Amino acid sequence: MDSKTRQILCELQDGFKLETRPFKRIANKVGCSEEEVIEIIGRCRAEGIIRRIGAAIRPEQAGYAANALVTWDVPPEDIDEVGAAIAEMREVSHCYERECPEGWKGNLFTMIHAHSEEELREIVIKISERFKFNGFKIFKTAKELKKTSMRYFEDSRS
Amino acid sequence: MDDKDREILQMLQGRFPLESEPYKVIGDKLWMDEVSVISRVARMYESGIIRYLGPFFDSRKLGYKGCLAALQAPDDKIDAIAEVINQFPEITHNYLREGNPNVWFTVIAPSLERRDQILAEIRQKTGIDNIMIFASKKLFKVKVDLD
Numbered sequence: 001m002d003s004k005t006r007q008i009l010c011e012l013q014d015g016f017k018l019e020t021r022p023f024k025r026i027a028n029k030v031g032c033s034e035e036e037v038i039e040i041i042g043r044c045r046a047e048g049i050i051r052r053i054g055a056a057i058r059p060e061q062a063g064y065a066a067n068a069l070v071t072w073d074v075p076p077e078d079i080d081e082v083g084a085a086i087a088e089m090r091e092v093s094h095c096y097e098r099e100c101p102e103g104w105k106g107n108l109f110t111m112i113h114a115h116s117e118e119e120l121r122e123i124v125i126k127i128s129e130r131f132k133f134n135g136f137k138i139f140k141t142a143k144e145l146k147k148t149s150m151r152y153f154e155d156s157r158s
Numbered sequence: 159m160d161d162k163d164r165e166i167l168q169m170l171q172g173r174f175p176l177e178s179e180p181y182k183v184i185g186d187k188l189w190m191d192e193v194s195v196i197s198r199v200a201r202m203y204e205s206g207i208i209r210y211l212g213p214f215f216d217s218r219k220l221g222y223k224g225c226l227a228a229l230q231a232p233d234d235k236i237d238a239i240a241e242v243i244n245q246f247p248e249i250t251h252n253y254l255r256e257g258n259p260n261v262w263f264t265v266i267a268p269s270l271e272r273r274d275q276i277l278a279e280i281r282q283k284t285g286i287d288n289i290m291i292f293a294s295k296k297l298f299k300v301k302v303d304l305d
């Protein structure tokens with residue numbers, strides 16, 4: 001990654017300021033043209049360094065009152081199929097296969113969002129009936145203790 | 159939040175326009191003027207629906223190692239333990255959950271050594287030895303796409 005790209009990503013990592021031309025501000029700061037900023041960001045998105053550009057919402061503020069981490073114990077031979085299918089569901093925001101410590105049962109980790117406890121239960125039941133699981137566990141969200149975005153780039157000028 | 163807000167959120171959760179005037183592009187698609195789009199986004203920021211607007215980086219492509227970690231905190235020690243955990247910038251998410259373990263947090267570190275150093279410090283400062291580590295093996299989805 002060249003230094004200009006790094007500088008642009010550094011300026012971007014705290015998100016956009018709300019203004020009509022967000023890329024112009026970055027161009028002025030970094031000392032290049034707005035077109036160049038847009039092109040470099042587009043390239044990072046195409047390369048996958050930026051996986052998405054857009055908004056992060058707080059589900060609980062958007063009417064999703066019942067949120068839970070649900071861990072599923074999926075037979076290893078089924079995990080690709082089951083993981084991909086569950087990832088398709090709108091109610092599921094995060095879906096990961098994870099390595100687990102000894103004694104832990106549940107290799108597929110999903111975050112599920114529902115408007116109510118009842119809806120959450122229905123979603124979990126729907127998933128549990130659709131695939132073959134050895135079991136699952138529900139960890140309902142009780143309280144957000146911290147939620148921030150990671151800062152990957154050091155501001156070299158400060 | 160009304161239907162127009164929802165339409166804007168939908169657009170913001172998809173592909174943000176990489177254009178000189180991105181909110182004008184969004185407005186054109188939704189039959190709204192740019193100023194209304196920006197002021198509605200500002201309102202959703204203020205009300206806390208929108209937490210962040212910008213790029214999301216792929217930590218692995220940048221060479222970082224991520225994991226989910228969990229521990230069981232006694233009820234009367236939750237706040238103190240959360241304070242220890244939350245001080246690390248490498249820990250971006252931390253949630254209290256029902257069940258055992260009850261405290262779940264993510265660690266994004268530039269190396270496994272740094273990750274283990276953070277966990278060791280948490281063990282030492284909280285006195286909780288058993289921190290479970292769940293390294294990500296395969297990512298199927300990460301996208302909050304709610305209506």
